[in-house]
Amino acid sequence: MTQAPPTAAARPARKDLVKAFVASLSGTSLEWYDFAAYSAASALVFGQLFFPSHDPLSGTLLAFSTYAVGYVSRPLGGFVFGRLGDVLGRKQVLVITLLLTGISTVLIGLLPTHGQVGALGAVLLVVLRFAQGVGIGGEWGGAVLLSSEFGSDRHRGFWASAAQIGPPAGNLLANGVLAALATLLTQEQFLSWGWRVAFLLSAxxxxxxxxxxxxxxxxxxxxELRDRGEQAGAPVREVFTREPRALVAGILSRVGPDVLYALFTVFVLTYATQQLGMPKSWAVTGVMLGSALQLVLMPLAGALSDRLGRRRVYTAGAVGAGVWPFVFFPLVAGGSAPMLVAGVVIGLVWHALMYGPQAAFVSEQFSTALRSTGSSLAYTLAGVIGGALAPLLFTSLFASFGTWVAPACYLAAACAVTLVGLAMGRTAAP
Structure with missing residues (x-):
């Protein structure tokens, strides 16, 4: 059942709207700092510390497997916290998810390695990665609604983009910290204790x-929903029975951006160092510059979608993203550092065009009483299909075929799936 938006008298003052925007942005930035620190460490150090192998590629594959655990566990967070967001409210859920992700990240920074406790270190790493994923899975839906439900429908694309800025902001901060540590410390110091600092800072x-x-x-x-007594009694079941098309559209629309992000923030670190023989600092620089640019581009893309429509802006990003890897890989084949940096930055520009309007597009698929549950489920289930397997598949495809063409085709197919989701979805707010 669609609910009316708040009356003019009930609308918050602009200072409350700005406060909600900052709360959504800061919370998701902090949680994605935790997630990004793990992602970068998976590519740079976890293979050596927790999954030692004579073959560096095998160690990286195992490290990326734990990266995927953080995505696979997200639906649990979406089911549990998305439901609570529709029953108890958005704010309470967001406090819990922040604590869950933050505590898990600090504990990762305290873990003993394989050299100290053997396989137990890897087991504990997987458990904490799972807890990180649960927290992130419950975070996104609530953070999107926290900022967008304080604003007007006419500017939902812009205000909802607050939660979208979190990933590049967190990624920028995490990679910045790791890059600084890698620069200031020797390789032995970084592997011994330096990487832990990035995780402990999460506290x-x-x-x-x-x-x-x-x-x-x-x-x-x-x-208003609570005052009317119109909260959903069983929101998870109602999403699947009453709004299945909305759920499928939300899931499919997110696949392309997740796969693209994995390519240009995770796999590119391994590709640059192991295939091109370049210092990891250049790949990290590209990710950092691209993430910094996204801080501006994402809210702009959200605002642009308020004027031109979600589908039009989102589609432009999906088409560009599907084509770009066929340009990027030949561009960096010669080992040029400037080309690598520029290629990563442009890849993240395409991601921003999709990710900026994504929060508004996904949340608009669902009625007000089911919006937290529906948005959370779409976000987390898409993460399993897209982001969870992407780094592992990129690495496996390249290892199997020995060419960049296979990973490029994989990303193009993921973007095609996103276009299907956009065609299925509605663009008018409920």
Whole structure:
């Protein structure tokens, strides 16, 4: 059942809207800092520390397998916290998810390695990675609604983009910290204890995020829904029975962006160092510059979708993303560092065009009473199909075929799936 938006009298002041935007942005940035630190460490050090092997590629594959665990566990977070967001409210859920992800990340920084405790270190790493994924799975849907439900429908694309800025902001911060540590420390120091600093810093970041979120009010949309007594009784079941097309459209629309992001923030680190023989610092520089540019491009893309429509802006990004790997890989084949950096940055530009309007597009597929559950399920289930397997498949395809063409075709197919999802979805707000 579609609900009316808050009345003019019920709408919050602009300062409350800005506060919600900052709370959504800061919380997702902090959680994605945790996630990005793990992703970068998977490519750079975890293969050696937790999955030692005589073959560096095999160690990297095993490290990426634990990377995938963080995506596979997301649906559990989506099911549990998405439902609670529709029953209890958006704010309470976001405090819990921030704590879950932050504590897991700090504990990763304290883990003993394979050289100290053998396989137990890898087991504990997988468990904590699983907990990280559960927290992230519950975070996104609530963070999107936190900012978008404080604003007007006419500007939903812009305000909802607050949660979307979190991944590049967190990625920028995590890779910046790891790059600084790798530069300041020797290789032995970095492998011994330096990488742990990035994870332990999460404790400070989580405290800041909690301070922001605890002070925030519940969204006016949920308040009105609660006052009317119109919350869904069984939101998970109702999403599957009443709004299955919306769920499928949301899932498919997210596959391409997830696969593209995995290519240009995770796989590119391994490809540059192991295949092109380039220092990892160049690949990290490309990711950092691209992420910095996304901080501006994502809200711009969200705002542009308010004017031109979600589908039009999103489609432009999907088409560009599907074509770009066929340009990128030949471009960097000669081992040129500037070309590598430029290629990664352009790849993340295409991602921004999709990711900016994505939050509004996905949330608009569902009625108000089911919006937290529906958005969370679409986000997390798509993560399993797209992001979870992408780094592993990129590495496996390249190892099997010995050419960049196979990974490029994989990304093109993922973008085609996104176009199907966009065609299925509706663009008008409920």
């Amino acid at each position: 400070v970041l989580v405290l800041f995020g909690l301070w922001i979120r605890v002070k925030l009010e519940e969204t006016p949309v949920f308040k």
